[in-house]
Amino acid sequence: MRILIVEDEAPLLAQLRDFFAAKGYAVDAAANAREGQYLGEEYPVDVAIVDLGLPDISGLELIRRWRAAGRDFPILILTARGRWQEKVEGLEAGADDYLVKPFHFEEVWARINALIRRAAGQARPQVKHGPITLDTAAQTVTRDGEPVALTAFEYKVLEYLMLHPGKVVSKAELTEHLYDQDFERDSNVLEVFVGRLRRKLDPDGTLQPIETLRGRGYRWTLAERR
Structure with a gap:
């Protein structure tokens, strides 16, 4: 953010x-x-x-x-x-x-x-989408109650996507909201982060929580769980 x-x-x-x-x-x-x-x-x-x-x-x-x-x-x-x-x-x-x-x-x-x-329309610190829960206060992520180990930048990417579910988020938008002005921005680095997130959140490929839209960006696909 x-x-x-x-x-x-x-x-x-x-x-x-x-x-x-x-x-x-x-x-x-x-x-x-x-x-x-x-x-x-x-x-x-x-x-x-x-x-x-x-x-x-x-x-x-x-x-x-x-x-x-x-x-x-x-x-x-x-x-x-x-x-x-x-x-x-x-x-x-x-x-x-x-x-x-x-x-x-x-x-x-x-x-x-x-x-x-x-x-972002969230009243609670815990943002729950399907089996994935992001705790914005503790800055932790779990799937089905099991902790998911993320790096600081992986967490930042996930947090932004989960707070904007269903929205197409371009690579430019992500970098502008996540990196300081003087940070050397590289879209390939962002692709690496997203790839890691997919593997960590969805190792068996059943959820597919992050959709790639060619030439447009990424979209978080899971619905909020009340």
């Missing part, structure tokens, strides 16, 4: 960037609202973290501009302002959640995961 962090406190921005990168996110970072606005409008962001007290334009105005431009990715506000009126203003501007500083990084991560799940 691709996360955009807009925060003017350099140490905190670096800490958030490193924290989410370690969790497997592709991270874009901006130290002011104007740079954040550009990144949010030009790149395929899945979720954003925004500080309200930015030096050039307020975080509230930044959120309003994104929404006016049709950008509908979920937004978590981080701020030192704790008055309920400011929380209401943030939510009415178009934010989806609000967290007051100081905070625990694990709570930020939990809220970000919840926002991504809700944006």
